Amino acid sequence: MFTRADKILIISLIVISAASYPALKYLSQGGSFLEVEVEGETMTVVRMDQDQDITVEGRLGTTIIRIDENGARFIKSPCVDKKCIKSAPIEDAGEIAVCVPNRVMIRILGENRVKTDFISR
Amino acid sequence: MKDVRRLVIIAFLSGVAVVIYAVETFIPTPSPWLRLGFSHIITLFALLFFGSSTAFMIFCIRTLVGSLIIGKLLSPTFILGFFGGASALMVMALMLDLFKGRWFSVVGISVAGAWVNNVVQVLIAFLVFIRHSEIFLILPAFGLFALGTGIVNGIAVYYLERYAVVALGLKRRITFLNGPNEHGV
Numbered sequence: 001m002f003t004r005a006d007k008i009l010i011i012s013l014i015v016i017s018a019a020s021y022p023a024l025k026y027l028s029q030g031g032s033f034l035e036v037e038v039e040g041e042t043m044t045v046v047r048m049d050q051d052q053d054i055t056v057e058g059r060l061g062t063t064i065i066r067i068d069e070n071g072a073r074f075i076k077s078p079c080v081d082k083k084c085i086k087s088a089p090i091e092d093a094g095e096i097a098v099c100v101p102n103r104v105m106i107r108i109l110g111e112n113r114v115k116t117d118f119i120s121r
Numbered sequence: 122m123k124d125v126r127r128l129v130i131i132a133f134l135s136g137v138a139v140v141i142y143a144v145e146t147f148i149p150t151p152s153p154w155l156r157l158g159f160s161h162i163i164t165l166f167a168l169l170f171f172g173s174s175t176a177f178m179i180f181c182i183r184t185l186v187g188s189l190i191i192g193k194l195l196s197p198t199f200i201l202g203f204f205g206g207a208s209a210l211m212v213m214a215l216m217l218d219l220f221k222g223r224w225f226s227v228v229g230i231s232v233a234g235a236w237v238n239n240v241v242q243v244l245i246a247f248l249v250f251i252r253h254s255e256i257f258l259i260l261p262a263f264g265l266f267a268l269g270t271g272i273v274n275g276i277a278v279y280y281l282e283r284y285a286v287v288a289l290g291l292k293r294r295i296t297f298l299n300g301p302n303e304h305g306v
Contacts, residue, residue: 001228001279002228004224005229006225009233010232010268013232024260025258
C-alpha cells in the first residue's frame with residue numbers, strides 16, 4: 001500500500017517539519033523594538049530580545065528603563081508619585097507606558113498584535 | 122441518463138461526506154482548529170472514480186451543508202476549511218493527472234493533500250485572521266498532524282476503492298501500479 005515514493009514523501013515531510021521549527025522560531029522573534037521618547041522626541045530605539053537598562057534625561061532628571069523577560073518597565077524615575085514604576089511592564093506591539101512628570105514615554109514598535117483571550121471554533 | 126447518474130452520485134456521496142463531517146466534530150483533537158478530515162476520504166474517492174469537477178461539487182456541498190449543520194457556516198473554521206480543502210483537492214487532482222497512478226499510491230496522494238490543506242489553512246489564518254508571524258510556529262505541528270490523518274485517510278480510501286471495484290463494479294479512472302489490480306486484489 002505504501003510505495004517507495006510515498007515513503008520518501010512521508011519521511012521528507014517529517015524532516016521538513018522537524019527542521020523548519022528552529023528556523024521558524026528564529027524568524028518569528030526579533031520583530032519587536034522599544035522606542036523611548038522624551039518630550040515627544042525619539043531618543044533611542046532598542047531591541048526587546050536582549051536584557052538591558054536604558055538611561056534617559058527627562059525634564060526633572062534621570063529615568064531608567066529596564067528590559068528583561070517580562071517586557072519593558074520604568075525602574076527609576078525622579079517623579080513624585082512613581083506611577084510609572086508601579087505600572088505593569090509592556091511587551092506587545094503597540095503598548096505604551098509613560099512617566100508624565102518627567103515627559104518620558106516608551107512604546108513597543110512592530111505590527112499591531114490582536115491580543116486574544118480565548119479562541120473557540 | 123449520464124446527467125442523472127452524475128447527480129445521484131453527487132447527492133449520495135455529498136450525503137455521506139456531510140454525515141462524516143458532522144459526526145467528526147464530536148471527536149476531540151489537541152487543538153480546537155484541528156479536524157481529523159475524514160470527510161476527505163469521500164473527496165479523494167470521488168476524485169478517483171468520477172473526476173475533479175464531481176469531486177469539487179461534492180466538496181463544496183459537504184463544506185456548505187456540513188458547516189451549516191455544526192453551526193459554523195461562514196465562521197473562521199468554515200473559511201479556513203474551504204480554502205484548505207479546495208487547495209488540497211487541487212493538489213490531489215494535479216498529482217493524479219501528472220503521475221497517472223505511477224510512483225504514488227492513494228496513501229501518498231492523501232498525505233500530500235492533507236499536508237497542503239493544513240499549511241494553506243495556517244497561511245490563510247495568518248493573512249485574514251491573525252496578523253502575527255508567531256502563528257507560523259504551529260506549522261510543523263500542524264504538518265505532522267496532517268501526516269497522521271493523511272495516512273489514515275489514504276488507507277481508508279485504499280480499501281474503499283478496492284470495495285467499490287469488486288462489490289459495486291465501478292470503473293477506475295486511474296489504476297495504481299502498486300495498488301489493487303483490475304480484480305480488486
